[in-house]
Amino acid sequence: MTKMKGGPADTGGPVEVPEQLSILPLRNSVLFPGSIIPIDVGRRKSVRLVEEAISKERPVIGILTQRDARTEDPTEGDMYQVGCAARILKVIKLAKDNFSVILQGVSRIRIAEYQQQEPFIIARVQAIPDPTTADVELDALVMNLKDIAKRVIKLMPELPKEASALVDSVTEPGQLADLITSNLDIQVDEKQDVLETFDLKARMRTVLQFLSRQLEVLKVREKINTQVQEEMGRNQREYVLRQQLKAIKEELGELDEAGGDLDEFKEKVQEAKMPPETEKVAMKQLERLKVMQPSSAEYTVTRTYLEWLVELPWSIETEDKLDIQEARDILNADHYDLEKVKKRILEYLAVRKLKSDKKGPILCLLGPPGVGKTSLGRSIAKAMGRKFVRISLGGVRDEAEIRGHRRTYVGSLPGRIVQSLKKAGTKNPIFMLDEIDKLGHDFRGDPASALLEVLDPEQNNSFSDHYLEVPFDLSHVMFLATANVIDPVPAALKDRLEILELPGYTRDEKRNIARQFLVPKQLEEHGLKNEMIEVTDEAVAEVIDGYTREAGVRNLEREVGSIARGVAVKIAEGSTERWVVKADNVPEYLGPQKFMSEVAERTAEPGVATGLAWTPVGGDILFIEATRMPGKGSLVLTGQLGDVMKESAQAALSFVRAKAKWLGIEENFLDKTDIHVHIPAGAIPKDGPSAGVTMFTALASMLTGKPIRSDVAMTGEITLRGNVLPVGGIKEKILAAHRAGIKRVIMPDRNQKDMVDVPQQAKDEMEFFYVKKIDELLPLALTEMPEKYGKASVTPTVVVTPPTTTGQPPPGSTPS
Numbered sequence: 001m002t003k004m005k006g007g008p009a010d011t012g013g014p015v016e017v018p019e020q021l022s023i024l025p026l027r028n029s030v031l032f033p034g035s036i037i038p039i040d041v042g043r044r045k046s047v048r049l050v051e052e053a054i055s056k057e058r059p060v061i062g063i064l065t066q067r068d069a070r071t072e073d074p075t076e077g078d079m080y081q082v083g084c085a086a087r088i089l090k091v092i093k094l095a096k097d098n099f100s101v102i103l104q105g106v107s108r109i110r111i112a113e114y115q116q117q118e119p120f121i122i123a124r125v126q127a128i129p130d131p132t133t134a135d136v137e138l139d140a141l142v143m144n145l146k147d148i149a150k151r152v153i154k155l156m157p158e159l160p161k162e163a164s165a166l167v168d169s170v171t172e173p174g175q176l177a178d179l180i181t182s183n184l185d186i187q188v189d190e191k192q193d194v195l196e197t198f199d200l201k202a203r204m205r206t207v208l209q210f211l212s213r214q215l216e217v218l219k220v221r222e223k224i225n226t227q228v229q230e231e232m233g234r235n236q237r238e239y240v241l242r243q244q245l246k247a248i249k250e251e252l253g254e255l256d257e258a259g260g261d262l263d264e265f266k267e268k269v270q271e272a273k274m275p276p277e278t279e280k281v282a283m284k285q286l287e288r289l290k291v292m293q294p295s296s297a298e299y300t301v302t303r304t305y306l307e308w309l310v311e312l313p314w315s316i317e318t319e320d321k322l323d324i325q326e327a328r329d330i331l332n333a334d335h336y337d338l339e340k341v342k343k344r345i346l347e348y349l350a351v352r353k354l355k356s357d358k359k360g361p362i363l364c365l366l367g368p369p370g371v372g373k374t375s376l377g378r379s380i381a382k383a384m385g386r387k388f389v390r391i392s393l394g395g396v397r398d399e400a401e402i403r404g405h406r407r408t409y410v411g412s413l414p415g416r417i418v419q420s421l422k423k424a425g426t427k428n429p430i431f432m433l434d435e436i437d438k439l440g441h442d443f444r445g446d447p448a449s450a451l452l453e454v455l456d457p458e459q460n461n462s463f464s465d466h467y468l469e470v471p472f473d474l475s476h477v478m479f480l481a482t483a484n485v486i487d488p489v490p491a492a493l494k495d496r497l498e499i500l501e502l503p504g505y506t507r508d509e510k511r512n513i514a515r516q517f518l519v520p521k522q523l524e525e526h527g528l529k530n531e532m533i534e535v536t537d538e539a540v541a542e543v544i545d546g547y548t549r550e551a552g553v554r555n556l557e558r559e560v561g562s563i564a565r566g567v568a569v570k571i572a573e574g575s576t577e578r579w580v581v582k583a584d585n586v587p588e589y590l591g592p593q594k595f596m597s598e599v600a601e602r603t604a605e606p607g608v609a610t611g612l613a614w615t616p617v618g619g620d621i622l623f624i625e626a627t628r629m630p631g632k633g634s635l636v637l638t639g640q641l642g643d644v645m646k647e648s649a650q651a652a653l654s655f656v657r658a659k660a661k662w663l664g665i666e667e668n669f670l671d672k673t674d675i676h677v678h679i680p681a682g683a684i685p686k687d688g689p690s691a692g693v694t695m696f697t698a699l700a701s702m703l704t705g706k707p708i709r710s711d712v713a714m715t716g717e718i719t720l721r722g723n724v725l726p727v728g729g730i731k732e733k734i735l736a737a738h739r740a741g742i743k744r745v746i747m748p749d750r751n752q753k754d755m756v757d758v759p760q761q762a763k764d765e766m767e768f769f770y771v772k773k774i775d776e777l778l779p780l781a782l783t784e785m786p787e788k789y790g791k792a793s794v795t796p797t798v799v800v801t802p803p804t805t806t807g808q809p810p811p812g813s814t815p816s
Contacts, residue, residue: 370552
């Protein structure tokens with residue numbers, strides 16, 4: 001055995017290194033002679049080794065570093081062959097099979113032979129002490145090593161002050177090299193190389209290289225820290241100086257014209273040709289920007305504000321096309337019919353041609369879905385040669401969506417009006433406010449009220465956005481609003497709109513639209529050419545009558561697209577023949593008919609009458625059924641009716657009872673009878689007074705036993721005196737009757753004026769009867785009159801050609 005003295009930390013005298021040692025594998029670390037380190041022991045073999053060792057006095061074990069720290073059960077090939085004999089100074093039991101062990105390195109050892117693997121590794125070792133020879137070169141290396149070590153310690157403030165004294169206290173070259181290496185931040189394999197270097201001079205040079213590299217790294221780190229601190233100090237100094245400069249310039253009334261890329265802003269402000277007040281605001285903000293610290297939050301806010309100001313089209317506008325005939329041709333090429341809207345646009349162009357500074361109109365296109373309101377806006381822009389922008393107002397609840405947010409808020413932006421104008425790049429675009437009837441309002445404000453200024457020709461020449469806080473001229477913009485229903489629009493906003501109603505299309509108009517627009521568009525979208533497919537007019541008519549029931553043409557286009565896809569599948573499968581879609585093979589592509597004319601079937605028995613109703617998506621026909629049963633004279637109303645409609649039913653029954661003798665029925669018919677009036681489609685709420693005449697006719701038919709003609713529909717409000725009062729929605733109701741195949745329509749006499757808006761095709765294919773009193777109604781509606789029926793006081797008039805006067809229903813006449 002060899003006797004060795006420990007390092008500077010040794011306090012226990014000479015330690016014997018036995019020739020046979022228990023071997024403890026060490027992960028991610030290297031133990032050097034003289035060093036003291038704590039380790040955690042938890043592996044099965046290592047725990048057994050520690051338990052065995054502490055049973056001896058002053059136990060010594062061998063420490064070998066693992067080549068790969070991930071190896072859980074290392075064998076002789078998984079560990080280096082050179083290690084360190086270590087004395088166990090202290091063992092602390094942390095938990096079952098888990099110890100904390102403090103080790104002190106004693107001497108280098110080399111493995112001579114492994115003797116056992118279980119229950120822990122035991123090997124025969126050879127101790128390798130450091131030589132004790134003195135040499136001038138060795139002394140020089142020691143001095144260099146100590147000098148560089150002290151410089152490293154000075155650059156590492158985290159090390160204790162005693163570290164330099166510890167380095168000075170070590171006199172042995174080998175111990176100094178080991179002490180420094182054990183505290184260096186280098187790789188495990190590099191430390192192992194030092195441990196395996198037995199020649200003192202070579203070991204000292206290796207450690208000197210590592211220490212010099214560490215010194216260079218620390219110098220660079222110190223340089224970077226110094227630069228960062230200097231930069232921070234410079235920025236702070238610049239900020240203070242800029243604030244002082246700003247105060248001095250304010251006192252002197254001078255402004256600094258310099259400022260890098262900020263000079264570009266000045267050029268842009270001048271190029272934008274803003275109004276004088278706006279340009280003054282922009283220049284003031286630019287001067288503020290020049291004296292701000294770029295890193296401040298206010299700098300970003302002000303710069304963004306200036307960018308918005310210079311990018312808005314203050315003076316840019318497109319030149320209108322004032323050729324009336326060319327504009328008419330463009331509008332006719334894109335849309336069928338809609339003559340009222342086209343006429344208004346051409347009128348505006350004509351006035352613009354005569355008076356160039358005419359303000360833009362504010363129009364509202366009112367009509368059911370699918371009649372082309374939104375697409376008409378694009379056609380108008382194309383006809384006038386203007387840019388087109390559109391914002392959807394459906395569901396908008398925040399007033400800031402229109403007027404923008406004030407700049408005091410983080411992330412604030414202008415409203416959608418200003419944003420869209422910037423996107424358009426001109427100050428006179430066609431601006432579509434889509435779905436204006438679907439605006440909401442809540443605690444954040446009322447966007448409909450914010451639109452009052454936008455849509456008022458007397459005010460919008462100085463529209464003020466909360467973000468810009470400078471007026472912008474909107475008088476050159478042509479605003480187009482769209483709505484399905486005008487009722488939800490507030491009265492003040494409605495007063496600012498010029499309302500143009502777009503009626504639903506007749507069957508013939510739908511056929512023309514499909515032939516000219518929808519079929520070619522769908523064939524092109526599905527990659528079909530004319531030589532591949534032909535959709536006949538009869539097929540289109542079948543789709544219109546049997547598969548759609550709408551005022552517009554959106555579902556019609558969808559069904560035509562379904563036919564195109566069905567043919568596309570067959571062609572894609574290899575078919576080369578030309579496909580001709582006829583009426584009788586439409587069900588192959590669209591399935592069975594979805595809508596059938598049920599008027600004749602549902603009015604085949606007494607007590608069933610056909611009424612006409614107005615809905616937000618156009619008109620519709622309404623069936624009213626009446627029946628009687630034994631009872632006590634009560635009236636039962638079903639079909640989810642509103643209060644007004646229930647009162648109309650009660651008024652109709654009261655009039656029937658008052659005119660029982662005139663109708664040829666018993667005057668006490670209600671004594672032992674209950675009457676039930678039902679309007680089908682019970683899931684849909686219904687209300688309004690215009691079903692009064694229909695309810696009266698259904699009750700009269702049921703009580704007299706005379707059926708109602710299957711081709712007759714009617715509308716009108718009744719009074720207890722027998723008068724028939726006018727109602728609204730005549731155009732939509734007649735179009736609905738026309739779609740359903742009705743041939744006769746009975747309506748109030750005072751609604752004759754509304755016939756001017758009804759399409760000519762409907763007028764040509766239907767008869768219209770106008771009545772003033774109820775007693776004129778039954779001869780027109782019933783298939784035959786009761787035998788005891790009294791004569792009518794006035795003979796009704798059949799009008800085939802409607803009058804040319806215009807007008808609207810009187811206030812208060814609410815459609816059902």
